Amino acid sequence: FGKPRDRFAQYQKHQFKYNGDVYDFNCYSISKYFHLCMDCNPNMMETLFYPVDVTTHSTQIHQIVKDNRHLFLHKGAYHRLKGYAYAQMSKALSVAKDNDIIRIREFEEKHNIPHDTTFEQIKNHLFFDTYTQCFNVLDIDILKEYYDMFKHGLEKTKRFESQKIHNADTKFLYHLARLTNYCRQILETHTLDVRQDREYWKAIRRGEVSTAVLQQKFEEEERQLQKLYETSTLRKFPEEQSIKTVLLQCLEHHYGNIPVQIEDHYKLALMKISDIISKTKF
Numbered sequence: 001f002g003k004p005r006d007r008f009a010q011y012q013k014h015q016f017k018y019n020g021d022v023y024d025f026n027c028y029s030i031s032k033y034f035h036l037c038m039d040c041n042p043n044m045m046e047t048l049f050y051p052v053d054v055t056t057h058s059t060q061i062h063q064i065v066k067d068n069r070h071l072f073l074h075k076g077a078y079h080r081l082k083g084y085a086y087a088q089m090s091k092a093l094s095v096a097k098d099n100d101i102i103r104i105r106e107f108e109e110k111h112n113i114p115h116d117t118t119f120e121q122i123k124n125h126l127f128f129d130t131y132t133q134c135f136n137v138l139d140i141d142i143l144k145e146y147y148d149m150f151k152h153g154l155e156k157t158k159r160f161e162s163q164k165i166h167n168a169d170t171k172f173l174y175h176l177a178r179l180t181n182y183c184r185q186i187l188e189t190h191t192l193d194v195r196q197d198r199e200y201w202k203a204i205r206r207g208e209v210s211t212a213v214l215q216q217k218f219e220e221e222e223r224q225l226q227k228l229y230e231t232s233t234l235r236k237f238p239e240e241q242s243i244k245t246v247l248l249q250c251l252e253h254h255y256g257n258i259p260v261q262i263e264d265h266y267k268l269a270l271m272k273i274s275d276i277i278s279k280t281k282f
Contacts, residue, residue: 030061034247038238040077040186042084042179048072049192061250068246071239073186078229081183082222085176089218092172092211095163100153104164107149111142116165119150166207173214174205180221187225187232 009032016025028036036044048069095101108115126140126147153160163169181197203209 030250031247034243037072038240038243040072040074040080042081042182045072045077045182045192046194049194051195061253064246064250064253068242070191071242071246073190073192074235074238075187075229075232076237077186078183078225081179081186082225085179085183085218088172088176088179089215092169092176095169096167098163100149100156100160101164101167104146104149104153105167107146111138111146113138113146115167118165119154119161122147122150162207166211168211170205170207173209173211174201176214176218177201177204180218180225183225184221184228187228187234190234 008029010029011025011027013025016023033044037048048066105115107113108117122143126143150161150164153164157163159169159171162171177197178201181201182192182194185192185196200209204214
């Protein structure tokens with residue numbers, strides 16, 4: 001009754017400082033969180049399947065959700081995760097079209113500077129007289145120009161050095177591999193192990209796996225996932241009614257008994273039909 005009030009859904013704060021550490025902080029309403037999990041949002045699904053040893057705080061409500069986490073998994077994860085994976089590939093490769101990346105790599109090729117040169121190397125060579133083999137034949141003005149280009153890129157993004165070296169963004173490539181792995185696990189095993197290929201993912205993040213290899217592997221993985229989607233025995237849609245019941249359990253655990261009636265659309269439809277029949281003269 002009355003004017004509808006605004007509902008809290010989500011709060012975000014980046015670079016949140018607490019006890020000397022820096023975090024990206026996200027807070028969701030429980031209903032928003034349930035919706036994201038039911039839609040197979042990869043970050044939310046991770047929270048459902050985190051191992052116990054990396055959980056720093058847990059409540060009884062968390063345990064209720066965790067005990068029912070498999071209700072959220074369904075074949076729709078294939079479409080959602082594949083879409084996210086395509087987006088990550090696009091972002092990873094878009095680096096090669098960035099003007100600052102193009103400019104500094106062309107500068108390196110022109111002056112025979114290796115693409116794997118780091119900012120620390122050029123800074124030490126210029127300001128601390130640290131001998132660096134790849135710079136010993138370059139004019140000092142050329143080195144200063146290179147240094148300025150490098151510094152400008154790092155001011156734009158901390159990942160500039162990695163992007164420059166690999167001509168791609170390894171963070172997005174890492175996410176690409178993670179998402180396709182999650183998709184395969186969900187369709188194949190109907191569960192999720194968030195640590196399954198973590199050493200391989202970390203190698204990708206460090207730039208130890210070439211972009212070309214990852215692209216080829218993604219194309220192969222995509223074909224396999226399509227076949228797996230067609231043969232998987234996982235439910236096609238989420239158990240929405242069961243998930244609503246779990247949500248109410250969580251709310252009642254926190255607030256006490258809540259007299260909430262979940263609408264049964266089929267029951268309502270039958271009641272309407274019955275009402276129409278009772279009012280009809282034959």
